Amino acid sequence: MLASHPIEIGHIVVPARRAPGQAGSGDLAERMRSASIRKLESKEHVFCEGDPRIHVFQVEEGVIAIYKTLSDGRRRIIDFAYPGDLIGLGAGKEHILSAQATCRGKVRCHSAASLEALAESDAGLAIKLYRSVCQELEATRDLLVAVGQRGAVERLASFLLALRRKDAKDPDTVRLAMRRSDIADLLGLTIETVSRTLSKLRAMRVIDVEQGGTTVTLRDIPRLTELSNA
Amino acid sequence: MLASHPIEIGHIVVPARRAPGQAGSGDLAERMRSASIRKLESKEHVFCEGDPRIHVFQVEEGVIAIYKTLSDGRRRIIDFAYPGDLIGLGAGKEHILSAQATCRGKVRCHSAASLEALAESDAGLAIKLYRSVCQELEATRDLLVAVGQRGAVERLASFLLALRRKDAKDPDTVRLAMRRSDIADLLGLTIETVSRTLSKLRAMRVIDVEQGGTTVTLRDIPRLTELSNA
DNA sequence: CGAATGATTGACCCCCTTCAAAAGCGGTGG
């Protein structure tokens, strides 16, 4: 039944990761443990639009960009998948989105068919999937709000705060494990504007950029939130 | 359980509407029939951010704008809900989005609690909800791609084509049952740019705008698709 | 019919894009 519905999820989050207390009979994370691991080089594709949808992948390490290719060849990144996130879930026989590693990483591979078969028979799993997609939807909406913003500062501020929520190790530090071009394709800007805007935010003493531009320290989060206009 | 998960769906589509052959034991549309009707004036709110989430509404007539309010007071429209669409679904105790009629219309009111209780016990219903949210997610992604586009022409073209898919009576005619300001807030543009761009598309012989700007005839759909860059 | 709301069009300005160049970092091989 799931396979008859031509909708792709792209990536969803294992519920147990965000809400650790919820382990139960239909626990996704539990079922994913035994699958095989695939290593990824930077810029390597996990899958592409049109590929047969054989596996569901769970990010183990690194960051995966989920994107659509436009008719003029440009890339529109929909989301970045972080460790714990599931990508490649869906219902069609083919992928309608592409997934590409922004840096080196690993994904755990799982059979798409068997996961979907499980979802059919297990109501608890179905509800977990439902919630996961809700979460994904919520994230996409937030991104939509950010991208709809006029200024580049607003978009970058929103982006940094969103990363902070995801990445969540040091609350004041964000690792940009992707290129400027990835950020640009996510936010609907150019690399130059991304770079310039980060410099501007640094000049405003709101952030600090270190170590080849990959590590950002959030100096003034209240101000950053203000700038994001969320 | 559903109520403990702080995610709002905003609006989802009754599965039976898009896939008519799928009627079954847990049919949403079936359960919605007996609910009460509420009439809406143009610009009237169905619910607002922060309101207690008591009802789930199904649009009967008209168009409802689903939006977020930014800190500076601006509106970011997430989606337009059309007849058949469900709005107000979610899991938090309060709405995190607002819903406002763009024109006169009617909504059918249904108890949120009872629908969610049903979803808990009925696996078939849970899967239907899951698929509905997938559909919603898909639509939001398409909008994200459109809004991420650089030019106003691309955004308007995408918007018109999306409306055509939704509205779907005459395949060459689209009714804009909303103000220019609503379109602007959806696409991240200004009213002036929306107006100018529609005029430009008219000058290009791609569309025709009639009757006070509410009815748009799609003269050259291949061209429009090209312009949308989808 | 008249007031109010919304749509259209014009002029000007700012921000982002585009084009271009230089500098930094990482990786590879000698």
Added chain:
DNA sequence: CCACCGCTTTTGAAGGGGGTCAATCATTCG
């Protein structure tokens, strides 16, 4: 270990598209 090479980032200057402000026109509704 260092030098070299490619990729990425940063920064600069110029141009264009959309925002802003403002006026006119159309439509709707009381």
